[in-house]
Structures are given as structure tokens and as C-alpha cells.
Amino acid sequence: MRAVVVNCTLKGSPEQSNTDQLAQVVVDALQREKVDVERVRLVDLAIRPGVTTDEGEGDEWPAVHELLVGSEILVVATPTWVGRPSSVAQRMLERMDAMLSETDDDGRPVAYNRVAGVVVTGNEDGAHHVISEISGALGDIGYTIPGQSWTYWNKGPGPGPSYSETDEGHDWSAKTGRAMASNLVAVARALEAHPIPPTG
Template identity: 55%
Template sequence: MKAIVLNCTLKPSPQPSNTGALAKEVIVELERLGVEVNFIRVADYNIITGIKSDLGDGDNWPAILKELLSSEILIIATPTWMGTMSSQALKVLERLNGLYPTRDEQGRPVTFNKVAGFIVTGAEDGARHVVTEIAGALMDVGFTIAPQSYTYWNNGPGPGDNYLESNYRKDWSIKTGRAAAENLVAVAIALKHTPIPPNSRDKQ
């Protein structure tokens, strides 16, 4: 089984990523469960703004999309800025829009039988709002949303330290993230055994 984790921090490598640090805790659990994980920092690639799957020369999204489509699990990890997801995370969702017309060999959307999870960090609140936004978008394009498939961390009300600087309730975020990994794998296994069939619309 394969998972792809897209770290949507605004900071390219080698700058430290708070979101990446929490994502790595989830990855530890995925790997313990036997999942092969591809961890990609989106800011390190040229993802052209748009809503199609391939925008031509210089666009790095098609290569990432190929890895995504070969994985059973997608996890989007994003910081919160001004109470919402990062611009990198929004760009990923916009590019996933290009998958709407794409079908597999049975006529289903190519994202059917793939499971999505979420990781959110930020010095201030907004994590649950971000999870809701991303989950709704991915469900709309065909992903399955597992129960309790997210974790988040914030420093409480108002500005404060970031994830790497603070020990505030990180144990909860790590424990919840590992539980989310277990749930994602369980649902992915279930979908392998009993995949979602083509529906009447797909057969037309």
C-alpha cells in the first residue's frame, strides 16, 4: 500500500517546516503499518496555478499527480494563515479539479477507492475550518473521507510559539495523528477488498 503526503508549507527546503514536523509523526505510524510513503514538499516544485492536470512546459504537477494516482492514501498537510489553508494547499485543490472528467477502466472517477487525511498546524486557531474545507473539496472530486482522519496543532488563542518551538499539547496531536493513520489504512484496506462500484452515471 502506498501513501502520498503533500506538505503545503509556504517555505521551500531546507527551511524548517512546522507542518512537516507533525506530518512526520503520522508518517512514522503509516510506515509501522507497512505503508510506503512519498513525502513531498509542494513549495519545492513549480506548480503552475490553474485547474487542469497538465499545464505544459515547466509544470511539475503532472509528476506529482502520477504519484498521487498510484497511491491509495492522500494526506494534505497545511499550515493555517489568517484562519484558512495555505496558498499551496489551495493550489493543490485547484489542480485536482482537473481530475473531474478522468475515469478508470471501469468508468469510475480515478479518485474512487482512494482515502484522504489531513494535518493542520498554526500558531492560532482555524484548524477544524481548514479540515472541513479540504475534506469537502476532496470528497467532491471522489476521495473517501475516513472517520477521524485528521490531526492538528495550535498554540491556543492569539499569537504564540509555533509547533517546533512549543511543547503545548503536542502529545495530543501526535497521538491523534497516529490514530488517524490507523483509520486511513483500515479504510484503504476495506476499499481494496470491497471497492466502490461504478454507479449508474458512470455507466452512461
């Protein structure tokens, strides 16, 4: 089984990403379940604006799209900015819109029989809103969203230290991240054994 973790931080490599640090908890738990995990930091790539799978010369989204359709599990990791997902996460969802019209060999949308979850960090409140926005969009695209397939950390209400600047709340976020990974794998395996049928 394969998973792809798409980090929507605004920080380019090799700058430290708080979101990546919390996503690592989920990656470790997935790997303990024998899942092959690949990670992508979108800000490092030339992802053009648009709503198609390929926006032309220089666009690096097609390689990300290939990872998405080649994985049974998707984890979207994003920071919280002004109470919302990052602009990088929004661009990702806009590019994924093309998947609504792409079908597999049986005529199903290509996101069917794949599961998705969300990791959120931020030094302000808003994580539940971010989880809802991304989970809702991924459900529209065709992903199955298992129960409790998210984890988050924030220092709210109001601004404060970032994830890497304090240990406060890490135990809860890590425990929730491990549960998230377990639920994603369980539902992915169930869909593998009993896939959603074509709707005609």
C-alpha cells in the same frame, strides 16, 4: 499499499517546516502499518495555476498527479494562515479539480477507492475550519474521508509560539495522528477488498 504526503507549507526546503514535523508522526504510523510513503513539498516545485493535469512546459504538477493516482492514501498537510489553508493548498486543490473528469479502467473517477486525511498546524486558531475545507474538497473530487482522519496542532486563540517552539499539546496531536493513520489504513484496506462500483 502506498501513501503520498503533500506538504503545503510556504517554506521552501531546507527550511524547517512545523507542518512537516507533525506530518512525520503520521508518516511513522503509516510505515509501521507497512505502507510505503512518499513525501512532496509543493513549494519546491513549479506548480502553475490552472485546473488541468498539465499546464504546459515547465509545469511540475503532472509528476505529483502521477503520485496521487498511484497511491491509495493521501495526506494533505498545511499550515493555517489567517484562519485558512495555505495558498499552496488551494493551488493543489485547483489542480486536482481535473481529477473529476479523469476515470479509471472501469469508468470511475480516478480518486474513487482512495482515502484522504488532513494534518494542520498553526500558531493561531482555525484548524477545524481548515480540516473542513480540505476534507470537503477532497470528498468532492472523489476521495473517501474516514472518520477522524485528521490531526492538528495550534496555539490558539491568538498568535503564539509555533509547533517547533514548544512541547505544549504535542502528546495529543501525536496520539490523534496515530489514530488518523490507523483509520486511513483500515478504510483503504476495506476499499481494496470491496471497491466502490462504477455508477454507470
